[in-house]
Amino acid sequence: MSTFYFIAFLSIFFSVLVISAKNPVHSVLYLILTFFTFTIHYILLNAQFLAVVNFIVYMGAIMVLFLFVMMLLNLNKETEPGKHYLAKLAGAIAGGCLLAVLVGSLKAYKQSAPVILHDPNLGLVKNLGKVLFGQFLLPFEISSVLLLSAMVGAVLLAKKEPRPTA
Amino acid sequence: MGNNITQTIQTIPLNHYILLSAIIFSIGVVGVLIRRNAIVVFMSVELMLNAVNLLLTAFSVYKGDASGQVFVFFVMALAAAEVAVGLAIIVMIYRNTHSTDINVLSRLKW
Numbered sequence: 001m002s003t004f005y006f007i008a009f010l011s012i013f014f015s016v017l018v019i020s021a022k023n024p025v026h027s028v029l030y031l032i033l034t035f036f037t038f039t040i041h042y043i044l045l046n047a048q049f050l051a052v053v054n055f056i057v058y059m060g061a062i063m064v065l066f067l068f069v070m071m072l073l074n075l076n077k078e079t080e081p082g083k084h085y086l087a088k089l090a091g092a093i094a095g096g097c098l099l100a101v102l103v104g105s106l107k108a109y110k111q112s113a114p115v116i117l118h119d120p121n122l123g124l125v126k127n128l129g130k131v132l133f134g135q136f137l138l139p140f141e142i143s144s145v146l147l148l149s150a151m152v153g154a155v156l157l158a159k160k161e162p163r164p165t166a
Numbered sequence: 167m168g169n170n171i172t173q174t175i176q177t178i179p180l181n182h183y184i185l186l187s188a189i190i191f192s193i194g195v196v197g198v199l200i201r202r203n204a205i206v207v208f209m210s211v212e213l214m215l216n217a218v219n220l221l222l223t224a225f226s227v228y229k230g231d232a233s234g235q236v237f238v239f240f241v242m243a244l245a246a247a248e249v250a251v252g253l254a255i256i257v258m259i260y261r262n263t264h265s266t267d268i269n270v271l272s273r274l275k276w
């Protein structure tokens with residue numbers, strides 16, 4: 001039980017560091033730590049497949065992509081000029097208002113039943129695969145088209161445009 | 167093993183999961199609002215997506231329905247596509263303007 005609260009504290013702590021770190025490379029490293037705490041949350045919920053996918057896809061692939069772009073653009077220094085103080089304050093207040101609204105609506109919803117895992121096999125690959133390839137077969141196939149189009153789009157965008165000869 | 171984990175999570179109220187996700191989602195929103203570096207803004211969006219993923223998983227376990235975890239899988243596929251295209255756009259912007267400051271892009275509003 002206390003494991004959850006400790007990991008939840010770490011999640012919040014590292015995500016605050018993500019948005020407050022001056023150096024973008026530090027931000028990426030803190031984000032990797034945040035995703036690691038999310039992986040632990042998934043393990044605590046016995047969602048083993050999601051834990052592995054989160055570990056490999058998010059921490060492995062996506063974060064490496066971020067770091068790669070950052071190194072490619074040579075952004076590993078504090079080039080950010082910093083927003084105006086008032087703009088930062090307004091952003092923080094807006095986010096705080098959103099949090100207040102969410103917590104307020106959570107208070108209105110008084111019921112707080114504990115999360116109980118009825119079926120220990122719920123998050124295993126075998127069970128999820130049956131659902132994914134049965135009930136959700138069409139969305140699965142469409143998501144493959146989405147990934148293909150994203151790949152084509154990324155290549156098209158990153159390709160060097162020929163200089164207009166004018 | 168399965169029983170152990172069941173014992174571990176049995177005592178955590180669902181509200182605490184909702185609260186944790188709400189806090190992390192709000193941190194992501196604040197990050198989008200106060201940062202000017204386009205890549206950090208992207209990372210804040212990732213933070214928001216992950217908060218939602220955690221909540222979907224918690225509700226999936228709470229209801230004993232595997233559909234929620236399948237949705238998380240789809241959200242992850244979507245996030246991968248979004249990051250690939252978004253980072254390509256950022257690279258292209260950097261090539262044209264030599265910065266990733268989002269204020270440079272305010273000329274788009276004309």
